[in-house]
Amino acid sequence: MSPRTKEQNDAIREMRMNQIMRAAAEVYLEKGIQLEVRDVAVKAELGYGTVYHYYKNKLMLLEDLLWDALNRTESAVLPVIQGDGGGLLKAESFSKLLLQSCIQDPSVFILLKTVADNFHHFPGNRFSKLFAEFQQRVYLPFAGMIREGTDTRLSEQRANLIFGSLVGYAALNIHHNMRSEMDADGIVDMIFSGIRSKESKGNGHT
Known part of the structure; x- marks a missing residue:
């Protein structure tokens, strides 16, 4: 039997890493920081x-999990960040993508909750x-959309x-095994309808 090529070894490593990351996310949802x-x-x-060959301790494992989740989160919302327009409409689209990612990818939820x-x-x-990178790549672009569409003081x-x-709603559903019932669009519509209503009143509209 001939030895594996570098490409084959890299493919096996990537498969193992993905397998470990998926399992780590599931265990973290069950045990939190107590996971081993x-x-x-x-x-x-x-x-x-x-x-253990890949991760000598759980903090190394969790660090990789969260960095990977940051990349996944940024990829999920990047179409909105790079898209045209701004204000509340853009922030609403961003929020829907973020919440949908929480439903579909436990590691994204773990990152946001953390x-x-x-x-x-x-x-x-x-x-x-990691926190500084999250602020720069995800949170600040979102906060900028809100700033464009609302009273800057608030x-x-x-x-x-x-x-x-968004994090609280995702947690409620994930920990009660209700992901399939989660209406991401509906909850985001409800949140933003309240903000638009307050903005209209603040601007003197009825």
Whole structure:
């Protein structure tokens, strides 16, 4: 039997990494920061030694999971960020994509929930760079859309409120196994209809 080529080894590595990442996300939803590398190996149906070969401890594993989730999150909302227009309509489209990504990809939900919790489960400043990158690549573009479409005095407060509402709604559904019933468009429409109503009243419209 001839030895594997570099390309074959790279393909196997990528397959294993994806398998481990999917399992880590599932275990994290069940156990939170209490997860262990051994738990991930069991969920992935891989030997402990195989997973340990890639990750010597759970913080290394979670760090990779969250960085990968950041890239996935940015990819999901990039069409809106790079698209034409602005204001609340653009922010609403952004929010729908973000919530849909939470439904479809547990790692995206874990990232958003971890950011919303300010990484308080994680030791030291290990994730400060990740937080800064999330702000720059995801949150600040969203906050800018809100600023364009609302009273600037309240734009940051509203951006935080919307972000927190999306994370909270996703958490409620994910932890009760209701993902298939989640109406992402409906919940975002409800949030933004309230904001548009307040803006209209604030501008003297009826």
